[in-house]
Structure formats: C-alpha cells, structure tokens
Amino acid sequence: xxxxxxxxxxxxxxxxxxxxxxxxxxxxxxxxxxxxxxxxxxxxxxxxxxxxxxxxxxxxxxxxxxxxxxxxxxxxxxxxxxxxxxxxxxxxxxxxxxxxxxxxxxxxxxxxxxxxxxxxxxxxxxxxxxxxxxxxxxxxxxxxxxxxxxxxxxxxxxxxxxxxxxxxxxxxxxxxxx
Amino acid sequence: xxxxxxxxxxxxxxxxxxxxxxxxxxxxxxxxxxxxxxxxxxxxxxxxxxxxxxxxxxxxxxxxxxxxxxxxxxxxxxxxxxxxxxxxxxxxxxxxxxxxxxxxxxxxxxxxxxxxxxxxxxxxxxxxxxxxxxxxxxxxxxxxxxxxxxxxxxxxxxxxxxxxxxxxxxxxxxxxxxxxxxxxxxxxxxxxxxxxxxxxxxxxxxxxxxxxxxxxxxxxxxxxxxxxxxxxxxxxxxxxxxxxxxxxxxxxxxxxxxxxxxxxxxxxxxxxxxxxxxxxxxxxxxxxxxxxxxxxxxxxxxxxxxxxxxxxxxxxxxxxxxxxxxxxxxxxxxxxxxxxxxxxxxxxxxxxxxxxxxxxxxxxxxxxxxxxxxxxxxxxxxxxxxxxxxxxxxxxxxxxxxxxxxxxxxxxxxxxxxxxxxxxxxxxxxxxxxxxxxxxxxxxxxxxxxxxxxxxxx
Numbered sequence: 001x002x003x004x005x006x007x008x009x010x011x012x013x014x015x016x017x018x019x020x021x022x023x024x025x026x027x028x029x030x031x032x033x034x035x036x037x038x039x040x041x042x043x044x045x046x047x048x049x050x051x052x053x054x055x056x057x058x059x060x061x062x063x064x065x066x067x068x069x070x071x072x073x074x075x076x077x078x079x080x081x082x083x084x085x086x087x088x089x090x091x092x093x094x095x096x097x098x099x100x101x102x103x104x105x106x107x108x109x110x111x112x113x114x115x116x117x118x119x120x121x122x123x124x125x126x127x128x129x130x131x132x133x134x135x136x137x138x139x140x141x142x143x144x145x146x147x148x149x150x151x152x153x154x155x156x157x158x159x160x161x162x163x164x165x166x167x168x169x170x171x172x173x174x175x176x177x178x
Numbered sequence: 179x180x181x182x183x184x185x186x187x188x189x190x191x192x193x194x195x196x197x198x199x200x201x202x203x204x205x206x207x208x209x210x211x212x213x214x215x216x217x218x219x220x221x222x223x224x225x226x227x228x229x230x231x232x233x234x235x236x237x238x239x240x241x242x243x244x245x246x247x248x249x250x251x252x253x254x255x256x257x258x259x260x261x262x263x264x265x266x267x268x269x270x271x272x273x274x275x276x277x278x279x280x281x282x283x284x285x286x287x288x289x290x291x292x293x294x295x296x297x298x299x300x301x302x303x304x305x306x307x308x309x310x311x312x313x314x315x316x317x318x319x320x321x322x323x324x325x326x327x328x329x330x331x332x333x334x335x336x337x338x339x340x341x342x343x344x345x346x347x348x349x350x351x352x353x354x355x356x357x358x359x360x361x362x363x364x365x366x367x368x369x370x371x372x373x374x375x376x377x378x379x380x381x382x383x384x385x386x387x388x389x390x391x392x393x394x395x396x397x398x399x400x401x402x403x404x405x406x407x408x409x410x411x412x413x414x415x416x417x418x419x420x421x422x423x424x425x426x427x428x429x430x431x432x433x434x435x436x437x438x439x440x441x442x443x444x445x446x447x448x449x450x451x452x453x454x455x456x457x458x459x460x461x462x463x464x465x466x467x468x469x470x471x472x473x474x475x476x477x478x479x480x481x482x483x484x485x486x487x488x489x490x491x492x493x494x495x496x497x498x499x500x501x502x503x504x505x506x507x508x509x510x511x512x513x514x515x516x517x518x519x520x521x522x523x524x525x526x527x528x529x530x531x532x533x534x535x536x537x538x539x540x541x542x543x544x545x546x547x548x549x550x551x552x553x554x555x556x557x558x559x560x561x562x563x564x565x566x567x568x569x570x571x572x573x574x575x576x577x578x579x580x581x582x583x584x585x586x587x588x589x590x591x592x593x594x595x596x597x598x599x600x601x602x603x604x605x606x607x608x609x610x611x612x613x614x615x616x617x618x619x620x621x622x623x624x625x626x627x628x629x630x631x632x633x634x635x636x
Contacts, residue, residue: 017635023396036396039201039371040626044634046400056404060412071348075339078328083336090340100345100423104352107416111356111409115363118405122398125390132393138374140394141367143201 007130007178008034008150009161010137011170016042019145022168023048026149029164033153037131037146045145059117060110067109072102134176148176185476185549192480194289195628196472204473204625208618209375211468217615220467225611231604238597239314247317249594256577256589261315263569264599266424267452268308268606269350270445270565273417274453275301276357279364280413283406289481291624292473296464296614297457298361303609304456305354307602312346314598342426349423356416360409363402366392367623421449428572434515435576440499447492451535452565454486455558460610462555464619473620476549483548486539486561493568494536511581523588524575527567534564 013019016038023036027050036045046052079085080092090097119125131137131148140146147170149161158175165173186192242249252259275297282290313319323329326347328337337344369389376382392398422442429441458479465474504516519528538560547553579586613619626632 016632020634037394038396038399039205039394040367040623040632041399041403042396042634043400043403045396049396051397051400054401054404056401057408060405060408074328078336079339083334085338087338087340094340097340100342100419100426101339101348103419104345104348104416107412107419108352108355110412111352111359114405114408114412115359118363118401119390121401122395124392124398127391129391129393137393141371141374141392142205 005178006151006158007133007176008148008152008156009158009165010131010134010146010148010174010176011165011168012136012139012172012174013145013147013168013170016045016145018168018170019147020044020048022147022165022170025168026147026164030155031149031153031161033150033156035131035148035150037137037140037148039139039141039143039145042145055121056114056118059121060114063113063117064106064110066113068102068106070109071105072098074105075101130176130178133178134174136172136174144171192476194475194477195292195625196475199472199629200631201626201629204629205371205375205622207470207473208620208622208625209372211614212372212616212618213375213377213381218467221611221615225608228604228606228608228611231601232608234597235601235605238594238601242314242317242594242598243319247315249592251589251591251595253587253589255580255585255587256574258315258573258577259589260591260595260599261311263566263573264602265308265311265315266445266569266573267566268304268311268602269424270421270449270452270569271456271562272301272304272308272353272357272453273421273446273449274457275299275304276353276360276413276417277450277453278457279360280410280417283410284414288628289478291628292475292620293457293461293478293482294624295361295364295621296460296610296619298357298364299610299613299617299619300456300460301357301453302354302361303606303613305350305357306609307606309350309354310602342423342430345423346427349420353416353420356409356413360413363406363409364621364624365617366390367394367402368618368621370394371622372618418446421445428576433576433580434504434509434511435500435519435572438500438503440496444493444496444500447489447496448565448568451486451489451493452562454482454489455561455565458482458486458554458558459562462551462558464614466551468614470620473625476551479551479554480545480548483542483554483557486557487542490535490539490542490561497532497536514579515576518579519571519575522575522579524571524578527571527575531564531567531571534560534567538564 011022013022019036019038020042023034023045026034027048032050034049036042036049038045075098076093079094084092134146136144137146147165149156149165162173250259250261278290278297279294313322316322316325324331324335326337326344366389369385370392373382373385373389376385422445425441425445428436429438431437461474461478461482465471501516501519504512519525539557541547542557547557574589578589
C-alpha cells in the first residue's frame with residue numbers, strides 16, 4: 001500500500017493527558033498535517049498540534065462593522081432622505097435617536113458573522129470525511145481521544161509514523177482509508 | 179430515578195455534579211432521554227394538555243382576526259391592556275437564558291453548564307410568545323410587516339426611527355436571532371454525539387444532518403471556542419439592552435408612572451428576577467421527572483434562589499424609589515399617581531404585587547427554603563405572578579388616570595384576553611417538552627468538561 005492510499009494513521013487514547021503527550025511528541029518530531037479529535041474542547045490539544053490562533057475574531061469584527069454602518073446608514077437614509085418627517089422640530093438627522101438601532105444591528109452582524117464565520121472556517125457542513133471510516137471513531141463524540149497523522153504530511157511513512165505513535169502506548173492504531 | 183436530594187453538612191456546598199460520573203455515563207444519561215423509544219407517560223400527558231391550550235390560543239387568535247381587537251377589554255384611555263402586559267412579562271422571562279449562557283460563562287461560573295441549554299431554549303420559546311402579542315395587538319398582523327420593518331414598497335412609507343417602538347422591534351428581533359444562534363451553536367457537538375450513539379439509520383441520518391459533519395477536531399474546537407466566547411461577549415450587552423429598550427417604550431412618553439429615568443435598570447432587574455423564577459419552575463419538575471438530580475443538583479437550585487433574592491432586592495428598591503420620587507417631586511400628577519396606586523380602584527393589584535415580589539421572596543434568605551425544591555418552586559410561582567402584576571400595574575394603572583379627570587377610565591379584561599394569555603402558556607410548555615424529547619436538554623459536551631478526568635495532568 002502506498003502512503004497516499006490512506007488518509008492517515010489514527011491512534012486512540014483513553015485519557016486527554018495521553019493524547020496531549022502524543023500530539024506534542026508528533027509535533028516535536030516534525031509532523032504538521034495532523035489533527036486531534038476530542039469529545040469536548042481541549043485547549044491543550046489545539047496548542048499541541050500548533051493550532052492556537054484563528055481568524056474568527058477578525059470575521060466577527062468585520063460583521064460588527066458591517067452591521068453598524070448598515071444600520072446607521074439605513075436610519076439616515078430613511079429619516080433624512082427617503083421619508084423626512086418633522087417630529088417635534090427635531091432635525092431629520094437626529095443621531096442620538098439612531099444609536100439603539102445602530103447598536104442592535106452591530107450585535108446582529110457580529111453574531112451572524114461569529115456563527116457562520118466559524119462554520120465556514122471549519123469547512124462545515126461537510127457531508128463526508130475520511131476520519132469517520134475509522135471503526136472506533138464514533139467514540140470521539142463520547143469518551144475517547146484520537147490523534148490522526150495525515151498521509152499528506154511530507155514526513156509521513158506508514159512504518160515510522162506507526163512506530164512513533166506506538167511509543168505513546170495508544171489503545172489502538174488504525175489506518176484510515178479515504 | 180437518582181437518589182433523593184441529600185443536603186451536605188453545614189458549611190459544605192453541594193457539588194455541581196453528582197459523584198462517580200464518567201464521560202460515558204454523562205453521555206448515556208443525557209442522550210438517553212432523546213434516543214429512547216419509550217416516551218414517558220407524563221410527557222404524553224403534559225403535551226396533551228398543552229396541545230389543548232395551544233388549540234385554545236389558535237381559536238382565540240382566529241376569532242380576534244375575524245372580529246378585531248374589540249373582543250379584548252382595551253378601550254381609550256387603556257389601549258395597551260393585556261397584550262402589552264403579556265409581551266413585557268414573556269420577554270422578561272426570556273432574559274435568564276442568555277444571562278446564564280453569556281454572563282455566567284464570562285464570569286467562569288461552571289455551575290451554569292447543566293442549566294444553560296434548557297434556559298436558552300426557554301428564552302427562545304418565551305421570546306416567541308412575547309413576539310406574538312404586539313403582532314396581534316396591531317389587529318391586522320398581515321400589515322405589521324411594513325409598520326415594523328423597513329421594507330421598500332411602492333407607497334414609499336418607512337418606519338419612524340426616532341420612536342422607541344421601532345427600537346423595540348430591532349432589539350427583540352436581534353435578541354431572538356442571537357439567542358437562537360447561541361443555542362444552535364451549542365447544539366452542534368451534541369447532535370454529533372446523538373448521531374454517533376443513535377441505534378437506527380433514520381435517527382442517525384437526521385442528527386447527522388443537524389450535526390453538519392462535526393467531528394470534534396481540535397482545530398474546529400479552537401475556532402468554536404473563540405466564536406462561543408465572542409457570542410457570549412456580544413450577548414452580554416445585548417441582554418441588558420433588550421429590556422432597557424422595552425422600558426423606553428414607557429419612559430420616553432410623558433405619562434405619570436412611566437416617565438422616569440430609572441426604568442431601564444429597574445426593568446432589567448425585574449426581567450432577570452422573573453427569568454430565574456421560570457428557570458426554577460422548569461428545572462425542578464425536569465430534574466424530578468427525568469431523575470436528573472446528579473446533573474441539576476441542589477447547588478444549582480440554591481444559586482438560582484440567591485440570584486432571585488439579589489435581583490428581588492433591586493426590584494424592591496425600585497418600587498420604593500418609584501413612590502419616593504413621586505412624593506419628592508411635588509408634581510401633582512406624580513403625587514396623584516402615588517395616591518392612585520395606594521388608594522385607587524386597582525390598589526389591590528398593587529398590594530398583591532408588594533406581597534408577591536417583595537414580602538414572600540424574603541423567605542429566600544433562609545437556606546432551608548433555597549435547599550428545598552418544592553418551597554423554591556412555590557416561591558418561583560409567586561414571583562412570576564408578582565412580575566405579571568407589576569406589568570399590569572405599570573401598564574394599566576398609569577394609563578387609567580393621566581392628566582385630565584375627564585379622560586380617566588377603567589379596564590376590564592375579557593375571556594378572550596384570558597384565553598390568549600393562558601394559551602401562550604400552553605404553547606410555551608408544548609414547545610419546551612417537544613424540545614426535551616428531541617434534543618439534549620443538558621449540554622453533554624460541556625458537562626464532560628466538569629468531571630475530574632477531563633483535565634490534562636502535567
């Protein structure tokens with residue numbers, strides 16, 4: 001079997017501590033194309049595989065700005081341009097009265113950007129992914145911790161990578177087919 | 179059924195999760211409510227009753243649409259009546275969900291974990307009931323779209339952005355959307371758990387689609403956590419803004435009893451007060467019926483009780499200030515408002531309000547009351563009754579007697595008012611129990627975080 005015929009090698013661990021140790025070891029050995037799978041957010045695991053920074057905050061900032069500018073422009077255009085009505089002698093462009101809606105629109109834009117931006121950056125929805133081919137992978141959403149070193153990694157070799165993973169005493173190592 | 183509640187010895191606080199839980203037992207217990215083929219008999223009974231009430235709501239709303247708002251008790255000068263009382267009441271109840279999920283998350287209050295999911299669901303369903311009222315109060319809800327939202331039409335008519343009523347539309351619809359997103363993003367990893375534990379193909383496919391291919395990747399969790407924390411940070415000012423804007427519907431007017439600057443914080447405190455009361459009214463039967471005493475422990479109930487006590491004191495202070503400022507202003511209309519509350523034709527509502535919202539909740543000072551579920555449940559019912567009375571006092575008693583005695587009036591609600599009000603309670607309960615049956619009512623992945631095994635050892 002050539003290296004590219006499989007998606008990667010997956011090691012299964014019983015505790016988060018073992019997973020993080022193995023992930024740190026694999027990172028130190030020079031592997032970069034790998035991912036950890038955990039049943040709950042585990043900050044240490046993301047750090048160990050070198051995925052600490054993300055661009056969600058930037059997307060949210062853009063969403064908030066768009067909402068804010070959009071909300072205020074709408075109010076200005078409606079109240080001063082399209083449909084100017086004199087209310088108690090207030091100026092058509094009465095900005096203090098426009099603040100609440102501007103605020104709400106900014107929050108709305110930011111919330112939509114946070115959720116849909118997170119999903120888009122994660123590549124979800126994704127109907128198929130090779131890791132689900134690993135027989136025991138259903139436990140990744142239950143009580144097991146997985147580390148998958150992908151065959152795309154230049155250092156990947158079925159025998160050496162397996163040896164490295166074995167040195168961390170996983171419950172099981174499986175080859176993940178495409 | 180889990181073991182009955184045992185209060186630990188004095189000075190020791192009950193744990194936030196029962197002893198002996200593992201990742202597997204947490205998953206099985208919470209997912210088990212959803213994935214079982216066996217629907218409990220109490221579920222069927224509750225859903226049947228709430229379906230009947232929902233039918234009553236549909237009948238009453240249908241008749242309202244045919245006949246018009248004249249079937250209600252609203253008249254001039256009291257044009258707001260039940261519709262607005264109920265709107266403010268429901269939207270207030272909807273405040274605890276986001277408070278629990280956002281503010282308590284930012285303050286790292288881990289006990290929130292087991293109640294945040296269903297509190298968020300409660301928020302969404304309560305806001306749905308709330309939104310119904312202004313809509314049907316227009317009498318012609320099919321026209322409400324262009325009255326409420328800026329929609330380009332050939333008439334060239336646009337909403338009035340200087341009015342708090344339009345701020346309210348934006349605040350409430352943003353709040354609904356944000357709460358829905360917050361709830362939905364929390365459900366994704368749990369849908370993945372249901373997908374992976376499902377026994378039949380159809381169930382697996384349905385939850386699989388809802389989970390959107392979530393696989394628990396560390397890179398995904400990293401972005402997920404950032405998005406979740408940012409949502410919490412965004413929802414915190416949002417939740418405070420919503421009831422502030424609702425209060426401005428009143429405070430921006432000149433009616434005595436409404437025209438006060440302290441309305442926003444007063445309304446927000448009252449909203450959180452009634453929200454926590456509703457959380458208890460749902461959590462206490464839920465943990466009992468489903469045997470969830472290990473996940474929703476006495477600690478949670480005690481903490482909700484304490485939060486009710488604290489917000490209740492703010493509400494009490496606001497009532498005192500309302501009367502004091504009325505007297506201190508020496509404005510004859512404000513004095514008349516104070517006098518009307520104490521001696522007017524609706525004064526019994528005011529005294530009931532003081533009893534329900536200030537006097538009875540003082541029992542929460544006692545640890546015994548905070549640690550006894552049925553007592554806490556009773557106090558919560560009393561508080562929610564009191565909060566409804568508060569809105570009745572604010573809406574009806576202020577409109578009833580304003581500046582000129584010739585324009586004074588009285589308000590009597592009709593059976594249609596009552597049918598719609600009780601109908602929304604049925605609708606709310608119906609949605610809530612359907613939610614419990616189909617989705618994990620406690621966040622599974624966040625609960626896994628609470629047990630000692632979840633920590634990475636150095």
